[in-house]
Amino acid sequence: MTRQRYCVVGGGISGLVAAYRLRMLVGEDADITLFDPADRLGGILRTERLGGQSMDVGAEAFVVRRPEVPALLAELGLAGRQISTTGVRPTIFSQGRMHPLPADTVNGIPTSAASVTGLVDDATIAQMAAEPNRPLRWQPGADPAVGAVVTDRFGGQVVARSVDPMLSGVYAGSAATIGIRSAAPTVAAALDAGAPSLTDAGRRALPGSTQGPVFGAIEGGYQVLLDELVARSRLRWIPTSVTHLAPDADGWNLRDDEGQHWYADAVVIAVPAPRLAPLLADVAPTAAATAARIPVASAAVLALAVPGGTPLPQQSGVLVASGERLHAKAITLSTRKWGARGNAELLRLSFGRFGDQVARNTSDADLQAWAVEDLQSVFGTKVEPLDFLVHRWLDAMPQYGPGHRELTAGLRTGLPPTLAIAGNYLDGIGVPACVAVAGRAAEHVAKPTIRR
Numbered sequence: 050m051t052r053q054r055y056c057v058v059g060g061g062i063s064g065l066v067a068a069y070r071l072r073m074l075v076g077e078d079a080d081i082t083l084f085d086p087a088d089r090l091g092g093i094l095r096t097e098r099l100g101g102q103s104m105d106v107g108a109e110a111f112v113v114r115r116p117e118v119p120a121l122l123a124e125l126g127l128a129g130r131q132i133s134t135t136g137v138r139p140t141i142f143s144q145g146r147m148h149p150l151p152a153d154t155v156n157g158i159p160t161s162a163a164s165v166t167g168l169v170d171d172a173t174i175a176q177m178a179a180e181p182n183r184p185l186r187w188q189p190g191a192d193p194a195v196g197a198v199v200t201d202r203f204g205g206q207v208v209a210r211s212v213d214p215m216l217s218g219v220y221a222g223s224a225a226t227i228g229i230r231s232a233a234p235t236v237a238a239a240l241d242a243g244a245p246s247l248t249d250a251g252r253r254a255l256p257g258s259t260q261g262p263v264f265g266a267i268e269g270g271y272q273v274l275l276d277e278l279v280a281r282s283r284l285r286w287i288p289t290s291v292t293h294l295a296p297d298a299d300g301w302n303l304r305d306d307e308g309q310h311w312y313a314d315a316v317v318i319a320v321p322a323p324r325l326a327p328l329l330a331d332v333a334p335t336a337a338a339t340a341a342r343i344p345v346a347s348a349a350v351l352a353l354a355v356p357g358g359t360p361l362p363q364q365s366g367v368l369v370a371s372g373e374r375l376h377a378k379a380i381t382l383s384t385r386k387w388g389a390r391g392n393a394e395l396l397r398l399s400f401g402r403f404g405d406q407v408a409r410n411t412s413d414a415d416l417q418a419w420a421v422e423d424l425q426s427v428f429g430t431k432v433e434p435l436d437f438l439v440h441r442w443l444d445a446m447p448q449y450g451p452g453h454r455e456l457t458a459g460l461r462t463g464l465p466p467t468l469a470i471a472g473n474y475l476d477g478i479g480v481p482a483c484v485a486v487a488g489r490a491a492e493h494v495a496k497p498t499i500r501r
């Protein structure tokens with residue numbers, strides 16, 4: 050019997066989980082070949098050394114209220130490496146000063162006027178208090194921009210100072226560009242179910258228990274997980290880009306950017322949406338056109354090591370309201386958030402929002418100068434960096450605009466059974482969603498090939 054051959058295109062967390070799941074499903078004898086032209090595997094998961102410590106300069110955390118990442122770590126024998134935040138909280142920087150992060154919100158959508166008192170003006174508080182009594186028009190199944198709904202019900206300040214800071218952290222987007230069904234799916238579901246006001250929908254949507262940490266991370270950084278996935282999947286890494294995909298007999302013919310051809314019984318494509326379109330152009334032209342319509346944002350992360358003892362507050366970081374005179378959209382006080390692991394204090398600042406060119410066009414020197422300036426403005430502390438590094442994540446963050454769900458449903462239909470897609474533009478941008486989607490993609494292509 051000939052060995053089964055599987056190809057995975059893209060070596061971020063989506064591709065690596067797909068390769069690992071394939072190995073579990075198809076057994077030791079199959080060939081699993083993974084293509085990625087980057088200098089190392091992991092995509093947006095990237096652990097560097099800074100100030101003598103490990104530091105993630107892409108994703109740094111995962112939501113622990115979703116099961117996927119803790120379950121994967123446990124399955125790989127890495128549960129002992131999972132760490133929690135120290136318990137310190139983030140703040141919001143608005144109107145030139147810091148405010149506590151509002152409690153009891155759904156992705157920044159408040160469920161009472163009390164939670165945003167001090168963050169917004171009195172007129173907004175009055176509008177929010179009266180909101181449950183104003184008739185609400187809602188079309189079940191609708192997916193308007195979350196900003197449009199919240200502005201209408203609670204006013205623009207709530208959007209700029211509570212919702213935008215959350216969404217610019219997650220998507221490098223804003224309430225104007227993200228649909229309510231992606232930003233706050235439980236609120237949309239409560240509105241579909243007949244909630245008479247946004248306040249009521251938010252209350253119904255709040256998780257039953259908000260106790261316990263929201264975020265986890267990995268001691269030693271995401272690299273620990275990546276290494277284990279690579280080892281367990283026993284993949285062969287080809288450091289090239291796949292440029293073309295075509296059906297071939299019972300399977301697939303892939304061409305890479307060095308002109309080499311590769312054959313596979315089944316393929317998982319786990320590249321970012323803009324890179325998917327050309328690969329599907331001949332195989333599934335409608336899906337290719339759909340992928341090309343998903344807008345993307347870029348972000349730059351500047352990681353800094355400063356001397357231990359630098360006076361920084363006991364908080365995990367700062368989310369920046371829109372319209373503030375700061376360059377960064379978010380600041381993470383990594384050492385405060387995860388605990389000290391060395392003498393230096395680590396911080397990271399993120400720059401760039403959907404629609405701007407900041408991540409692409411600003412020099413490393415300018416980003417560093419901006420960071421020092423912003424830290425002085427926010428904390429009143431003049432930091433003296435011991436070391437810094439910049440990483441740019443270009444076109445890396447898909448925007449889950451209004452109607453995104455229908456868009457991605459269209460992407461999947463029309464794909465042949467031995468071809469599946471995975472990635473952060475499908476069912477959620479976070480690492481847990483990527484892990485879930487990649488597992489399903491591996492199962493999807495393994496089934497028909499195992500039966501043969």
Ligand SMILES: Cc1cc2nc3c(=O)[nH]c(=O)nc-3n(C[C@H](O)[C@H](O)[C@H](O)COP(=O)(O)OP(=O)(O)OC[C@H]3O[C@@H](n4cnc5c(N)ncnc54)[C@H](O)[C@@H]3O)c2cc1C
Binds near residue numbers: 085106
């Ligand atoms: C700055 C930043 C911070 C984030 N923070 C968090 C966080 O704290 N928590 C969280 O849950 N999520 C976070 N996210 C989101 C999350 O990290 C990503 O959505 C996720 O890692 C994407 O993984 P992926 O494998 O789908 O894509 P990617 O990581 O983008 O990997 C795709 C890979 O495909 C390769 N590729 C592209 N084209 C080709 C081709 N033609 N042939 C072969 N290979 C190709 C690329 O080189 C790349 O390695 C963050 C994202 C960013 C940008």
